Amino acid sequence: MSIARILFAAPKSGSGKTLITCGILNLLKRRGLEVSSFKCGPDYIDPMFHQTVLGIAGRNLDPFFTDPDTTCYLFEKHTKASQIAVMEGVMGYYDGLAGTKTRASTYDMARITNTPVILVADAKGASVSLAALIKGFRDYREDSHIEGVILNRLSPMMYSGMKELIERETGIAVLGYVPVLEDFGLESRHLGLILPGEVPELKENLNRLSDTLEKTCDIDRMMKLASGAGEITFDKDKISTAGLYTSNVKNQRVRIGLAKDEAFCFFYQDNLELLEDLGAVLVPFSLIHDRKLPDDLDGLLLYGGYPELYARELSENKSMMESVRTAIQEGLLTVAECGGFMYLHREMEDMERHSWPMTGVIDGKVSYTGSLSRFGYITLNEGSVFGEKIGPLTAHEFHYFDSTSCGNSFHADKPESSRHWKCVHSTDTLFAGFPHLYYYGNPAFAKNFIDRCHERRLT
Numbered sequence: 001m002s003i004a005r006i007l008f009a010a011p012k013s014g015s016g017k018t019l020i021t022c023g024i025l026n027l028l029k030r031r032g033l034e035v036s037s038f039k040c041g042p043d044y045i046d047p048m049f050h051q052t053v054l055g056i057a058g059r060n061l062d063p064f065f066t067d068p069d070t071t072c073y074l075f076e077k078h079t080k081a082s083q084i085a086v087m088e089g090v091m092g093y094y095d096g097l098a099g100t101k102t103r104a105s106t107y108d109m110a111r112i113t114n115t116p117v118i119l120v121a122d123a124k125g126a127s128v129s130l131a132a133l134i135k136g137f138r139d140y141r142e143d144s145h146i147e148g149v150i151l152n153r154l155s156p157m158m159y160s161g162m163k164e165l166i167e168r169e170t171g172i173a174v175l176g177y178v179p180v181l182e183d184f185g186l187e188s189r190h191l192g193l194i195l196p197g198e199v200p201e202l203k204e205n206l207n208r209l210s211d212t213l214e215k216t217c218d219i220d221r222m223m224k225l226a227s228g229a230g231e232i233t234f235d236k237d238k239i240s241t242a243g244l245y246t247s248n249v250k251n252q253r254v255r256i257g258l259a260k261d262e263a264f265c266f267f268y269q270d271n272l273e274l275l276e277d278l279g280a281v282l283v284p285f286s287l288i289h290d291r292k293l294p295d296d297l298d299g300l301l302l303y304g305g306y307p308e309l310y311a312r313e314l315s316e317n318k319s320m321m322e323s324v325r326t327a328i329q330e331g332l333l334t335v336a337e338c339g340g341f342m343y344l345h346r347e348m349e350d351m352e353r354h355s356w357p358m359t360g361v362i363d364g365k366v367s368y369t370g371s372l373s374r375f376g377y378i379t380l381n382e383g384s385v386f387g388e389k390i391g392p393l394t395a396h397e398f399h400y401f402d403s404t405s406c407g408n409s410f411h412a413d414k415p416e417s418s419r420h421w422k423c424v425h426s427t428d429t430l431f432a433g434f435p436h437l438y439y440y441g442n443p444a445f446a447k448n449f450i451d452r453c454h455e456r457r458l459t
Contacts, residue, residue: 006226009089015122016152021088023209025053036082041090042396044266057269064104065438072234098416110145123154131169151177176217252279254298254453261286266304278450292323298453299333302340315356325359336432364405373402383410387428390444395435
């Protein structure tokens with residue numbers, strides 16, 4: 001398979017790659033192209049910005065969660081109808097596991113998917129040193145895939161001279177610059193960027209950004225670079241879902257409630273679609289606005305988000321809390337991750353450390369710690385999922401809250417590290433904890449959940 005594709009990376013976080021990626025996506029869409037977008041790594045929020053621009057789901061690709069064959073399969077699956085694919089990197093280009101490896105870095109993704117890279121370099125406060133930085137990044141690995149650079153936050157008066165200098169000293173094409181844009185930035189909160197719906201006049205500002213990029217960047221040269229990307233190959237017999245589907249899967253229809261509102265909004269689209277492929281009919285509802293769970297459910301999904309920002313509203317919706325508590329206690333198959341896990345506690349603090357009563361399914365309290373309690377990749381070992389051993393689960397944690405009852409059903413191991421801890425409450429009917437799962441890492445999790453839901457429906 002060969003599709004035009006490009007990856008925007010940066011030497012470090014905060015260089016402007018999300019802003020520039022969204023501007024380029026918007027510009028390509030305005031040109032009438034069918035575009036697909038991907039975020040490298042486990043981040044939920046950047047794909048929301050991509051989706052706001054394109055009107056279709058942004059995807060995640062993560063070489064820690066999935067092996068190379070599965071990673072390339074997912075890329076191919078989501079680009080079949082596209083003319084060009086745009087990827088956004090994560091952190092610094094070579095920053096991978098444990099801060100000491102390149103595995104699971106943006107570079108690793110470029111290598112696996114054989115994708116040309118445009119490095120977004122923050123030019124504010126630098127000049128000749130940019131050439132040294134860019135050359136260093138290009139030469140750090142022989143197969144760096146870095147083929148172009150965009151200079152962010154650069155004065156228009158300096159561009160011509162900087163372009164000539166960098167191209168002469170490094171041999172890398174300078175594809176344009178972005179001036180300092182007044183009154184438009186993407187602010188952050190404790191879990192990353194604020195959400196697209198919270199950015200005033202986002203679409204108008206993105207159009208203004210795209211207008212600027214049209215003038216200051218060589219978009220045609222970027223397209224040529226993307227069109228020159230080589231082939232992507234993978235072995236379909238080695239992807240993680242090979243052999244997962246059986247002849248009776250499509251007849252195994254089950255109704256799964258999906259908590260989805262302003263408090264619970266972190267989803268991997270691939271997770272939802274894999275569940276649907278296995279027989280799930282997803283039924284969205286709101287833990288804030290609805291008074292009870294939807295009728296006739298076989299399972300329940302409580303994913304992550306920002307419940308701490310809506311603690312009062314969640315706590316005051318007592319009829320919904322009672323509905324959730326009763327359903328889980330009566331054996332409704334439930335997956336609760338991070339924010340959803342917090343909602344199941346007896347008490348939960350908000351950002352001001354005011355404590356609010358929650359459902360009480362988990363006899364513990366969630367408190368705001370003021371700093372990252374645990375973050376990064378982990379592998380969950382030793383535990384069972386709905387009563388069955390299915391092997392290791394690759395996962396990710398990122399939270400500023402901690403619990404007095406994190407669970408002890410699984411052993412969490414940090415990659416390239418000796419750090420480990422116990423976590424997750426796992427029973428025959430409940431899987432609840434801080435870790436976020438990406439189901440293609442071990443699709444048996446999704447299949448076991450659907451199988452148990454189907455057995456419940458038949459009883």
